Amino acid sequence: MSTHTFSCSKHFEGFPCCHRQWKHPGHCHFVHGYSRGFTFWFAASELNEHGFVVDFSDLKDLEEMLKNQFDHTFLVNCDDPLLEDWKRLHELGALDLRVMTNVGMEYSAELVWEWANVLLLEKEAGRSCCWRVEASENNYNSATFEVVPKWFKSKTDY
Numbered sequence: 001m002s003t004h005t006f007s008c009s010k011h012f013e014g015f016p017c018c019h020r021q022w023k024h025p026g027h028c029h030f031v032h033g034y035s036r037g038f039t040f041w042f043a044a045s046e047l048n049e050h051g052f053v054v055d056f057s058d059l060k061d062l063e064e065m066l067k068n069q070f071d072h073t074f075l076v077n078c079d080d081p082l083l084e085d086w087k088r089l090h091e092l093g094a095l096d097l098r099v100m101t102n103v104g105m106e107y108s109a110e111l112v113w114e115w116a117n118v119l120l121l122e123k124e125a126g127r128s129c130c131w132r133v134e135a136s137e138n139n140y141n142s143a144t145f146e147v148v149p150k151w152f153k154s155k156t157d158y
Contacts, residue, residue, distance in 0.1 A: 005043045005044065005045055006043065006044050006045070006046075006047060006053045007041060007042065007043045007053060007131075008041075008042050008052070008053040008054060009039055009040060009041045009042070010039070010040050010042070010054070010056055010059060011037065011038070011039045011040075012037065012038050012039075012040075012062075012063055012066055013035070013036075013037030013038070014035060014037070014071075015035060015036040015037070015038075015066060015067065015069075015070035015071045016033060016034070016035040016036075016071065016072060017033060017034070017035075017036060017070045017071065017072065017073045017074065017075055017098075018031055018032060018033030018034075018073075018074050018075070019031070019032070019033070019074070019075035019076065019103035020032065020076070020080075020103070021077075021103065021104065022077060022080045022081065022082070031074075034137035034138050035137075035138070036070050036105075036108070036135065036136065036137055037135075037136045038066060038109075038112055038133060038134065038135050038136070039133065039134040039136075040059075040062075040112075040113075040116055040130050040132075040133050041130065041131055041132035041133070042054040042116075042120075042128055042129065042130055042131070043128065043129055043130075043131050043148070043152070044124075044127055044128040044129075045127075045153060046127065048124075048127070048128075053128055054120070054124075054128050058123060059116075059119075061119055062112075062115060062116055062119055065112075065115050066112065069098055070098075070108075072096060073095075073096045073097070073098045074086065074090075074095040074096060074097050074098065075098050075100055075103040076097065076098070076099055076100070076103065077099075077100060077101070077102055077103055078099050078100065078101055083099070104143070105135045105136070105137055105141065105142060105143035106135075106143040106145065108135040108143075109133045109134065109135035109143050109144055109145035110133075110145040112133055112135065113130055113132075113133040113145045113147075116130035116133070117129055117130050117149050121149070121151060126151050126152060126153040127153060128152075129148060129149050129151075129152040130149075131146060131147065131148045131149075131152075132144060132145070132146040133145050133146075
């Protein structure tokens with residue numbers, strides 16, 4: 001980012017879900033859960049007509065995507081050897097299954113970073129971007145994904 005970039009952040013929390021890291025040799029291979037939270041950092045070289053980097057009211061679709069993926073759901077890796085069992089339990093109504101490449105916080109941060117940037121690129125045409133996401137599973141553990149999208153228009157691009 002250029003040195004003339006504005007930034008702001010938005011936090012979403014309260015997404016109770018469970019997952020398991022089936023390849024982990026320790027207790028993480030058991031099904032366990034957390035109430036996930038996500039903090040997004042946004043940037044813009046110029047503020048919008050209302051004086052904002054990002055109008056938070058424009059993030060309703062992002063919040064809905066977070067709710068759909070992480071609110072009272074069971075996350076499982078696409079290569080979990082019990083995947084067919086989880087699918088059956090989903091069909092029986094015992095759990096609300098979401099199959100992911102990786103259920104870890106690091107991948108979750110990257111995934112929702114992508115979601116935010118797809119929405120912003122569509123809405124803002126490159127004026128603003130999401131350059132960092134922190135995904136937290138509790139007050140002690142979190143992971144971040146940070147990169148400025150190639151399409152982001154910095155002041156040096158004008």
